[in-house]
Amino acid sequence: MAVEEFKPDPYIATAMNCMLWIFYGLPMVHPDSILVVTINSIGLAMELIYLSIFFLYAPNKGRAKVIGWLALEILFLGVVAACTLTLRKTHAQRSDLVGILCVIFGVLMYASPLTVM
Template sequence: MISTDSIRTVVGIIGNVISLGLFLSPLPTFITIVKKRAVEQFSPIPYLATLLNCMMWIVYGLPIVHPNSVLVLTINGVGFFIEALYLAIFFTFAPRPLRLKIVGILAGELVFVGAVLGGVLGGAHTHDKRTEIVGILCVIFGTAMYASPLSVMRMVIQTKSVKYMPFYLSLVSFLNGVCWTAYSLLRFDLYILIPNGLGALLSAAQLILYCIYYRTTPKDEPKQNLELPQIVPANDPDSLRSMKMEK
């Protein structure tokens, strides 16, 4: 009989693959930016937000905060590298005022993450307490990012057009939320459940809106690339241990 830990490990691996897909979803946007050598109307905010999210989950997965969380560090480390590359491209082709804005926000994020890490290490002396503090912050940021499509959903309803809501991004976000919600329920983890459960619900709502308003979208209006912040949930260290046991 297959154990719960084995099932959870498989779900976690699938979740990592889907999360990587979410990280790579803005790639067409940046290919366009490089070809045109201009950022046009694209905003750097989603990528700055995702970078901050990755940094917070990296802090969560550090051995001094949440031991034996190698999968947390790997997937979010990859996400950090990808988002940093996106921002480097954005910075290269952005006008000077936007460059200064990127530098200012990025500096603020680094100071914030450093302050969180320093405060947790200095003020919390057990792994459980450190996990709780950083986990709560990750839930807050993750929930905020999953709620970011609300404005786009409102626009869809008002215009009766899905021009600004890409179907595949909504679909992958839904699969990601469902996968990590299942992962958190197999061995209850509130820090993973809250943002991903909410993300699954909001992504499902986007897919429903897409089905409703797809036919009313003018065919001569090509859908725009809209890249929304992504969340990559932290993996439970038990999944890693179960993988080692299977080997």
């Protein structure tokens, strides 16, 4: 069995979106947002399951793409977290910055299925 022409792009984009929303919901960024963290943790778990299934059946090129994109996403999230927590002093400033990024990546997530065309 193989993945044929199936692309993991929407799942990779959704994983990034969920990771950003999880960061947004943490107490040091936006206090009292446990529901945001909960629902996006479930979403991230689902996306990682989908990506794991893709990974099992993908050729080496597809596997490398998934690993590469996930590594870039984690690196990007680390940079965002470091910059947000060190450069923004108030919860309002942190919420604004991370919230804007969440909206941008939310739009990208919904546009990502267009990559299969």
